[in-house]
Amino acid sequence: MGSVEVKTLEMESAGRPLDVVVASRPLAAGETAISIPEHMCVTLDRVFESEFVAELLTTDKLSELACLALYLMYEKKIKKKSFWYPYIKELDKQRARGPQAVESPLLWSDQELSTLLQGSPLLPAVQQRLAGIRKEYEALDTVWFMAGSLFTKYPFDLPTEAFTFDVFKQAFAAVQASIVHLQGVPIAKRFALVPLGPPLMAYSSTSKSMITYDPDSRSIRLVLADAVAPGSPVAAWCGPQPNSRLLLNYGIVDEHNPFDKLQFTFTLPSSDPLYQAKRAALNEAGLATQQTFDVSVSKPLAPQLVPWMRLALASNQQQLAAASLAPETSPAGSPHPDAALEAAALAALASYVGKRTAAYAHPLWRDLEIIADPASSPRQKVAARLTKIEKSILAAAAEALAARGAPREPAALEAAQAAAAIAGLKMNSLFDGGHCG
Numbered sequence: 001m002g003s004v005e006v007k008t009l010e011m012e013s014a015g016r017p018l019d020v021v022v023a024s025r026p027l028a029a030g031e032t033a034i035s036i037p038e039h040m041c042v043t044l045d046r047v048f049e050s051e052f053v054a055e056l057l058t059t060d061k062l063s064e065l066a067c068l069a070l071y072l073m074y075e076k077k078i079k080k081k082s083f084w085y086p087y088i089k090e091l092d093k094q095r096a097r098g099p100q101a102v103e104s105p106l107l108w109s110d111q112e113l114s115t116l117l118q119g120s121p122l123l124p125a126v127q128q129r130l131a132g133i134r135k136e137y138e139a140l141d142t143v144w145f146m147a148g149s150l151f152t153k154y155p156f157d158l159p160t161e162a163f164t165f166d167v168f169k170q171a172f173a174a175v176q177a178s179i180v181h182l183q184g185v186p187i188a189k190r191f192a193l194v195p196l197g198p199p200l201m202a203y204s205s206t207s208k209s210m211i212t213y214d215p216d217s218r219s220i221r222l223v224l225a226d227a228v229a230p231g232s233p234v235a236a237w238c239g240p241q242p243n244s245r246l247l248l249n250y251g252i253v254d255e256h257n258p259f260d261k262l263q264f265t266f267t268l269p270s271s272d273p274l275y276q277a278k279r280a281a282l283n284e285a286g287l288a289t290q291q292t293f294d295v296s297v298s299k300p301l302a303p304q305l306v307p308w309m310r311l312a313l314a315s316n317q318q319q320l321a322a323a324s325l326a327p328e329t330s331p332a333g334s335p336h337p338d339a340a341l342e343a344a345a346l347a348a349l350a351s352y353v354g355k356r357t358a359a360y361a362h363p364l365w366r367d368l369e370i371i372a373d374p375a376s377s378p379r380q381k382v383a384a385r386l387t388k389i390e391k392s393i394l395a396a397a398a399e400a401l402a403a404r405g406a407p408r409e410p411a412a413l414e415a416a417q418a419a420a421a422i423a424g425l426k427m428n429s430l431f432d433g434g435h436c437g
Contacts, residue, residue: 034234062139205238350401
């Protein structure tokens with residue numbers, strides 16, 4: 001604790017004061033910023049006092065997060081008698097808010113979700129996660145009966161009678177925002193709630209400092225990769241997660257996130273007369289008839305995106321034979337012998353990108369206004385940061401396609417969309433929930 005301390009700081013990204021872990025003195029690269037004994041951390045083996053029981057529960061109907069949330073809800077009921085009382089009190093104070101003063105969208109209202117995240121693939125991802133939490137809530141009583149010895153000290157009702165779904169959802173979001181995912185440990189230790197860890201300690205996409213388990217000292221430590229000045233926040237690497245997942249899990253958006261991406265998913269119809277031949281060609285190239293491509297600002301066209309679309313739209317054996325699936329080495333691509341097929345592939349992709357862009361509630365410039373407006377709420381700001389980044393990726397893809405000759409005119413894009421529909425090609429729905437990175 002001599003290396004760091006908790007201070008209440010005005011956070012520019014949040015627009016309000018927040019409790020944050022900061023360096024209490026100059027810290028050098030290679031120093032251990034925090035070292036928390038294992039017995040001070042909440043893990044499933046601590047909760048259930050048996051790795052077997054912990055593994056049994058987490059491979060059946062409940063996730064580790066649901067088990068931890070249920071445990072802390074009961075611990076909160078016994079108040080100061082709980083060993084974890086100080087930690088639970090801090091979790092309550094943070095209210096599942098990350099360092100940008102925003103809770104996971106799991107806790108936003110339906111109106112906020114539909115308004116702030118309209119068009120974003122995060123919206124269906126939130127809806128899917130909420131459905132999963134509801135399913136786990138309905139299975140909570142299973143834990144009560146499976147691990148009866150755990151609950152003997154709680155003279156309370158069954159979980160679904162003691163806690164409403166909204167209370168469980170809030171506890172789940174608080175645990176989710178605070179969890180540390182440890183590597184190289186037994187399954188019952190892999191998710192840990194660590195004092196001085198998140199959400200007091202910020203997660204960063206660019207930090208190289210990692211929270212790890214040290215078996216020699218039986219502690220969870222953060223060893224710094226870079227120096228930290230006194231009073232500066234201490235951050236840990238969050239892993240290779242796009243911003244959609246960071247916002248869903250931790251309530252944050254990192255505008256310098258090198259792992260940001262969107263996903264384009266397309267499905268070849270089995271009714272295509274050339275389906276078997278196309279599937280064989282795709283398999284040989286390591287692709288599938290339902291294929292997802294990652295795109296980003298730095299790589300707006302995946303190397304096999306246009307080749308896949310060419311093959312998908314091939315309507316005869318001659319076009320199919322000419323539709324090479326070799327990865328393209330540059331966004332400009334290479335000349336294709338069938339100009340009409342090339343034009344159709346580029347137009348289909350351009351129409352898809354345009355449709356996704358048009359699904360948002362407002363254009364990118366409006367996101368910039370919301371971010372700059374002091375009157376915008378933290379939720380409005382963080383949502384605008386996310387949709388700004390997503391629109392930037394789509395804009396980069398549109399520019400890359402236009403540079404290769406894709407049409408921009410609405411009539412041409414509508415015609416391309418109609419042609420793809422006639423061919424039976426399925427271009428993923430914005431609301432199918434499968435594109436949160």
